[in-house]
Amino acid sequence: MGIGSEHAAWIQTLSGFLGCPLGLVEGSETLEADAASSTLEGVMGPPHSGITTELLVKLLVTRRDDGGLDVWALVFFFVDKRRVAERDKCYLTVEWREGQWARRGWEADAEGEWAGLETLE
Structure with a gap:
């Protein structure tokens, strides 16, 4: 697909966009x-003994016609290994548009694809 160098840039800019x-x-x-x-992963803020906020990100790329x-x-x-989201939602979707997230x-x-991802191990 020719996404090698772009892939690294997407990850770097997504890290900045998410603050993690x-x-x-x-x-x-x-x-x-x-x-x-x-799949990408990150921890928000420095390690400590209080509340831990972690992100798991599925980065997807498809070629259009x-x-x-x-x-x-x-x-x-x-948060503390348990998935959190808006009520009745599962994940936040972000997209690359015009050179930015x-x-x-x-x-x-809706399809139950992420049902097993309620907690991090």
Whole structure:
């Protein structure tokens, strides 16, 4: 897909957008003919014994029919290892538009795809 160098830039700018340094989860990258995905993780703030806020991010890229790329991320928030979100929602969706990240909004897990992700281990 030719997203190698762009992938690193998307991660860096997404880290800034979310206010949390994100790192690639080893072995999480998938690459197909017209789609790619990877999982990122990060901890907000310095380590301490109080409340811990962690992010798990699914970064997704698909190639459009016109050759361009659609890039978006599903952002899961965890407080003390338990997933938190707006009522009846599961994750925050953000998308890459015109060279920057933009918030698309909270979304529900209509298909039950993320049902096993209630807590972090």
